[in-house]
Amino acid sequence: MEHPLPKSWSIHTRPEIIAKYEILERVGSGAYSDVYRARRLSDNLIVALKEVHDYQSAFREIDALQLLQNCPNIVVLHEYFWREDEDAVLVLEFLRTDLAAVISHAKKKEGGVRVGEVKRWMLQILSGVDACHRNMIVHRDLKPGNLLVSDDGVLKLADFGQARILMEPGFDGDNDDQQLPVEQNTGSQANETPLDIVPDAHSLPDQGFHKQVVEDTNREEYLRQLVELKAKRHAMDETDKEMNTIDGYSSCLATGTISDIDDDTHRSSYSYNAEEGGHDANGALTSCVGTRWFRAPELLYGSTDYGLEIDLWSLGCIFSELLTLDPLFPGVSDIDQLGRIISVLGNLTEEVWPSCSKLPDYKTISFAKIENPIGLEACLPNRSADEISIVKRLVCYNPANRATAMELLNDKYFNEEPLPLPISELHVPLTKNDHDEDSPGGWNDYDDMGSDSDFGDFGHFKVETTGSGFSMQFS
Template sequence: MERVGSGAYSDVYRARRLSDNHIVALKEVHDYQSAFREIEALQILQNCPNVVALHEYFWREDEDAVLVLEFLRTDLATVIHEAKKKEGGVPLGEVKRWMLQILGGVDACHRNMIVHRDLKPGNLLISDDGVLKLADFGQARILMEPGFVADNVNEQPYEQNAGHQENISPPSDAVPEADSLPDQVEEDVTREEYLRQLVELKAKRHSMDETDKDTNINDGDTSCFATGTMSDIEDDHLRNSYSYEAGEGGDDRQGALTSCVGTRWFRAPELLYGSIDYGLEVDLWSLGCIFAELLTLEPLFPGTSDIDQLSRIISVLGNLTEEVWPRCSNLPDYNTISFAKIEKPTGLEACLPNRSLDEISLVKRLVCYDPANRATAMELLNDKYFAEEPLPVPVSQLYVPLTKNEDDEDSPGGWNDYNDMGSDSDFDDFGPVNVRTTGSGFSIQFS
């Protein structure tokens, strides 16, 4: 019927299914790897109420995949944009309900060891009746076979939802998800057990990576902007990019992860420092940035380049050191790029003016350097913040914009890919820059 989004790797159309006149979204994906990831993740999560439903998929003659998804006309970025026009912003009861729905979707992903890697307001779509759903799984990775979670996390099976089963044969070992998610979920796994399983997961994944690294494309120990030889600086270090896509990232399901994923404003510091050994925690950092934006109606760290992104984070949280994050010096680009010592970081309190201590605490539990210290979605679903007045409003009482905002430059997202929000080559805003060559490439220090 019409094209509603377009990007480097996909085009999305609003369409009518002829068999029953049902309005759907057709997402034509031009990158095979991205299509495979999205289909696989959505099959596993097909019964989760807070994840967009995949009805079916097919392949065009030109080998592009077409995903038939439920059509959702607006997103959280539009909710935030519209709230700026109203005095008082988003009412706190509505903020809590949006947060709970986001946490429900992320918890479903993480229980199945799926890391989304591109959480942002524009990828949180909203139905006409106020149900929020995670979308755009083109950069998602399954960190382990779903059966691993079923065996080790004692996951209770959920009932199948026949409404989302059309023409889909889910993996036989997929963990079914819930028809509905209560405001509070039973915390059946201790934090220590969760972290222990994550360590085992990474070790097993590393073993798989070592077996396959000769055949898989791998971006090695390079971040999106920091490390390179002198001959490839123009191609890599100074790349104009806002949102990196799977085709560029160089990782595949069995291969090493890449740091060049996600959207800059919501990208965790370990990614900015070039880590290729990260886990579900990168989504938790993104959650903190989303929650902060929902509370203030402004992006938390609106970097104009990857360097500027790190600079903004450091100015708020302080310098990254072994004291705040043990073994951070092992990050690939930790010794490549350094910043002058921040004597008095502004702190997250300054970024959340006029917000309660509980709200600031919620963001702090997510926006912290050490990934091991970030609160899981399951922990936050049980946080007392959501049981205190004002209580989360019913979904039916949420304000849902009628249409999606197409011109929101502050927090772009939705169905599209985004590739042109600033250049890492523009260092003029950072004062003196000292670049020196090293045996393996170069080092940059910012004053």
């Protein structure tokens, strides 16, 4: 599909913005967003102005960040601008670097990341994910490049353009007329202006929006809610597919961090072209989300009936990379990604995940039987049994078996020596561009994130005609 045409105006000429902000430089650009470093004139605060050209992405990011106001490990949305026939401009806190740079920098020095540092990074990530999941927000694109880090070591989840709010008061998965939440003033009726005609800038109050959040959700209630949600999910959201196929790599730019735009490993996980067609804004889910290296197997098999657990798989991949300084499953295509997962965990069968055969693409793509999978232990050499256990509780086939962020926050691993370091003692690289492009085994070793149609890269395979189409078997 074609990229959207550029607007006839520029962020530099929008009076409501330049009256409040001095735009210093553009720090990132993608098909659906441009990001500028700016200075707030009222107090000289450096911020990121994210100009979002896609309606759905802007809606989702604003909606999610409003709900997560005051969460210490979530990037701050100060305010946003949105007028009729103009793109949304989000004013976000400016964070200079990210966890990808932390990992890259650690590869260059002896000792890597100390255990106390690993624990503190993990705790901050878990805190941010727990805040999302308590509010029934699935991020859908967790990866080191979307975990931003402040100069003083505070880690924050960012880039909520793919996020979905699975359940909130009044949420109706069949309602295509969802509206942008706007500020609710005590004692007055909430403004329910539709998203595309918000008349002016919206500043976010310190106390956040008055939305109900679940403070204490036990596992039984959590599972009950998931069952209810799954009953409401239906067809694939083609809008998701179009948006994510083209602009999956702009996410780390979208929060104002300095980025290497040519770093393909942060790009979209999609390995096929999105279909053009209708836009479904009625709350449906799609399997075409996330970045391939961190994408859960149910998504790789085409599931549109998933929940918060896809974030938990991504967490396991991130933790593994933090422990080893190398990506766990650095696939060069979706098929290669599945092959790498299966070589470690073994074949996906009903024994390890009941009803997995109902996944949309389960009978279309099959692999030769793996007699001796290498196991996660082999992927985590020289790591403790507790560290391996945490990764195994997240990187497992059956989504119902994945440990929640809440459970892991209470794991004994974080209360044993060596204890998590204070945030002030964490090593923070100067910039996000501190990646070693010449280092073997690093982020830039897998530049080909192209089409899965080039099956020559995947060794021997067999295609068989079936009653419903065809089946591909890979050896």
